[in-house]
Amino acid sequence: MTTTSMNTATTNTTSMSTATMTTPSPPNTGTPSTSTPTTVLIVDDQPLLRHSLARIIDAEPDLSVTGHAGDGEEALVAARQLAPDVVLMDIRMPGADGITATRSITTDPALGHTRVLVLTMFDHDEYLTGALRAGAAGFVLKDSRPDQLTDAIRRTRDGEALFAPQVLDRFVDTYLAGPTPRAAAPDVLTPRETETLALVARGLTNKEIADQLTISQKTVKTHIGHLLSKLEARDRAGLVIAAYRFGLAHPTPPP
Template identity: 65%
Template sequence: MSATPVRVLIADDQPLLRHSLALLIDATDDLTVVGQAATGRETVQRGRELRPDVVLMDIRMPGGDGIEATRQLTGDRTLAGQRVLVLSMFELDEYVYAALRAGASGFLLKDAEPDQLLDAVRRTHRGESLFAPRIVTRLVEHYLDRPAVRRPRTLDRLTERETEVLVQVARGLSNDEIAGVLGISIKTVKTHIGNLLAKLAARDRAQLVITAYEAGLVAAR
């Protein structure tokens, strides 16, 4: 018996793009589109009604933008487990940081290849943060340009291995990739990430990414 497909809500103000994304997603066996929304307010409403696993969120929409919609959905305790993957044609710094601060689990550009998009949805559902390579570069550049920051006391509670895992998470690596880089099992990677989430009081991997960059862990290595 096959596993239940990942349920996806598509939020974008362009009907043609919504239709194209729906066709792409529904052509897979493990993903399914449960609804579509054209405005920020409609996205929040449908997110609460349909309770999808992943919301593919555009940023610039009428009726409340994707940032505010993301903030409302991720801030709703009744929607625990629902994740937001931002899909935008803009890679402007303010959009990236605002999306992450609002609780988005990842940020992908609309020029991504179809397979990249499908993989991003799957990884987002698994709880892995996903960022387009250009976005990771912008994050590094942004934090390199900032004055040196003081290492948060919470990071002092991390073991050396947990810190190594945190750095790899911030670099956008998947669990499989982290296991390969550090020479440990995937089960061990998951254990370390669970410890990181608990010790840093982070909701998901995206928050771990923010913590790592703000602490200078990635820029320093």
């Protein structure tokens, strides 16, 4: 894995174990409150990058790194022990990779509230597709600015699927080129829910969807809740897959 410009914070490190845990924060039981920081588990095989990311995240008053892991097996152990709100997951690691770990975390009933945000360079399409199918809530590029990283963690915590435009385009191109059959949108969706689903697939936030449809953000959340239930999707990333399968969204044409 190549370390890129995200590690703007530096850390002087000596010998350190690949998996470390801080004092666990209480598991999340619902919507985060202002007094309870969002807990983050960092998973990456490079210690320096893990600690640089931790410096960036811990600098935010509403975010707290609760543990580190150096591979997929350690990630699953740490996630089950700490029950973090968000797992910041690298994909390519020795041993159990990030896709395997993501699938194990997202299918564990005890970790139903935990969401996985994948760190990627988007240079291998099969990894992106595999991670999304494994239940990743979104992707953030490794050369993102620190403020983009922390915003991505917050949006993931709040249940918003997060796709950098480059990542979404790459995923869509790969997904549509595969054997997945197209299907008509189910009749159980209302016209407004169908509109909302198409906008979710474009990567819009709740506020942006509300502005587009001239409705309140509360109403947007209601529509998304109905979509998750009717389409049996775990999160908004699942809704993105459904939207493309139903033909409600299309790849961005090249410039």
